[in-house]
Amino acid sequence: MNTFHLGLIINPLAGLGGTAALKGSDGVAQEALALGAEPRAAERTRIALECLRPVAERVTFLTFPGPMGADLLAQLGFAHQVLGSLENGATCADDTRQAMRLLQEIGCALILFAGGDGTARDICAAAREGQPVLGIPAGVKIHSGVYAISPRAAGELTRRLVEGGLVRLASGEVRDLDEAALRQGKVSARWYGELTVPEEGGFMQHVKQAGMESEELVLVDLADWLRDSWEEGVRYVFGPGSTLHGLAANLSLHTTLLGVDVIENGQVIAHDVTERELFNLVDGYPARLLVTAIGGQGHIIGRGNQQISPRVLRAIGLEHLRVVASKRKLGTLEGRPLLVDSGDPLLDDTFPDAVRVWAGYREELLYPVGWGS
Template identity: 40%
Template sequence: MDRIGVVVNPIAGMGGRVGLKGTDGKVEEARRLGAEPRAPGRATEALEALFDREPDLEVYTAAGEMGEEEAREAGYDPEVVYDPDGEETNAADTKGAVRAFLECDVDLVLFVGGDGTAVNVAEVLEEEEAETPMLGVPAGVKVYSSVFGVTPADAGRIAAVWDRVENREVNDIDEEAYREGEVRAELRAVVPVPVAEDLQSSKQLARGNVDSLANGFAREAESGTTYVFGPGSTVGAIEEALGIDPSPLGVDVWRDGEVLARDASEEEILAVLEEPAVIVVSPIGGQGFVFGRGNHQISPAVIDRADEIEIVASEEKLDGLGTLRVDTDDEEVDESLRGWVQVRTGRFTRRLTKIV
């Protein structure tokens, strides 16, 4: 590979920790709530991993924080081939950058964002009937497509060493429905993606039988303990067994029969978190992420405050995963979470599974 096009969606992922579950139409609200940009740092991490292996690549990118700044920070001297018109970038800018990359005959489009950004890139590739492969650096709240590296560094490594491609799915989620607790996934494109072990799979939306697990957990809930319940149907079943009306795709905080925060942001969780505290999460089916996909509100600061992390999943879900993953934006926290853990799979049963 000689030439790569790099485009960053600088607002991707900003809504995660403040509980917005996305930034489509919510950028100003996210900023009012104190959200900070997430994508630029993850872009730099990916490009540093790429630079370590391929420092002589010709890098084409968009101006400013859409790729130029991150590429320079990683060590490259990029050629800027697209300049956004306004201060606030949007989907049209992502598409404009990709069109400019294709005119430069790049070998790969490396994008930084979530599923919405993946759709923007894929649409241009399809419109131009281009066979150029694409690869995603995960930075959005919604990262359900199978075109992303598992972590930013993984994406950078893949971009450096790939030698063949395979067709993979680009899915998008209706954010308004997502905020109301419903996952509506739609297949938007099938695109060529570099083949590598460190690519994530598409999210599986099916729910296994978790009634026994939920009832067992509820019977053992301890008084005086603060429980932080992550999103998803498995954890939602536990909440229902405790008499809680869960926010299926949000984070709820509960103690001694009282919901202290519902569909909470990181700040709201920290405000009510008292020791002892237990975080309850379930891995995303098909991907295995415990932290870092769809639950950014459970931030490194929240994890540091917890006395215990309880991972719950059906045997069926674990059978389809093999290993679990974390991607919190904090390497020290990620490393502290890695290793063998006991995943609760039923009322009395647990299963050793490795977080990698």
């Protein structure tokens, strides 16, 4: 299986103000240290990362110097790559924001960050829409809905993702209190935005208990979601297979079962296209690519859809790829990754470590990707 790249950002100043009774750490780190407070963010992160030891050989971290992650990862023996630099070993909010930007440029399936609400604000300020992140709670106050309930929970959820478990994506609010007002006895919270976060799934266990998941009902739900979210002027490429053919039928669209079709503004503009026709239709146009997985096997690119060639993938952009698959279909993989075999190893190497899977009405999962070549 391919290596799973995880980003890690630790705010070493998070939580310092708690034991010093300073009601937070923003702007008072030095005062807290003078009062005898000891950094706790690294220890909280350690608890989370210990949960990843069983999958350590499948994980490589991308992190930042010293207390922002490199020191801890070296102590724990995890494979990691150190990015950027720190002046005089000190950190500030801008370091967190710059770290977030750099990790997104390189590409990480999931970015872990340790801190409190102030850290979440910095992450939110630099996050691209849809970038999955997960907070390891290490701050004094945790009002934001982007943190796991505990460091251990953060680690277990991350391990589930690496192992190929079904991890649902959701939107979490970033909220923060005005610490200056709080120190004067006034509670004033403010909403700063939202981040995409993984949630505990338990999906397959639920399906087994319920008896069965109806593929037909899943396609109805997905059609309702797509109907509600069509982007005007965007070309949607529907790959082959009964899943996407059924999805199109629920949209009252006639597509080819084993071919590739192109839809724009709710209408099929090209049926059963060749690779050349498809490239001409998406080159220079905003486009979205919908594919499904071969049940039990997991291929999403390179099996039965060779019309979706490397140059077509580059023209559309891998960030615009979505896999359409029910939780039942993903369950047939038994934790194995989705597979890509585009015929271009360099392109295959640029695929993200996990892709977003549409599995129901406004229900997205994050699922690992491997290489079929």
